Amino acid sequence: MPLVEKNDVNIGESTTHSVHLPKKYHDRPYISSCAINRVYPEYPNRAKILNVEGKVIVQYDVNARGKVDNICILSAVPPGIFEESIRSAMRRWVYESNKPEKKLIITFKFCLNSVKIFSDY
Template sequence: MKPYLVAIAAMLPLLTYAKDNSLSYPRRAEALRIDGHVKVIYDVNNKGVVENIRFIEASPKHSFEKSIREQMRHWHFKANDAKRDVPLDVTFKAN
């Protein structure tokens, strides 16, 4: 299985609300073949924009957080469907 497919599989329940929201394996972590797992909680405002991204767990620390935060800032959901404390678990496997 490709590394990015693991991340997308973790997000499948959320994709029904989303337009083209995905996460790719952070380049540096993939180049170094680093496996990892992160647990994120985030909010979606009334405009459908992701905000208040909080990392609950990250292993290894500082390997995935910056890239995931930057990618999630580009996500968009349906307007007028605000959500709070949406959980997201992502596992990266370098194969």
């Protein structure tokens, strides 16, 4: 059974653009690689103008160099609005080297006028 990392990310308009996350939680499988830096996706201008909020679930791998590979959008509501912003940000994420992982999952929630939060569970 592959290890799965579950995170929720709320994307709003006014916060910092990177975060370091702890990885040890007793209620989920141990993840051997650790996120060193994650860049938040930008809230797309088109979505701001249209007052659109959304939720995107993404599966991805971390390679031996600590870079994100194989970004796969599992679900996007609404479709076609937030995906490119997420891919662009995730390509800049950095994990520990020599600790590859497969099929990690993260959920991004884009909310107007809210704070961006990463939370593991």
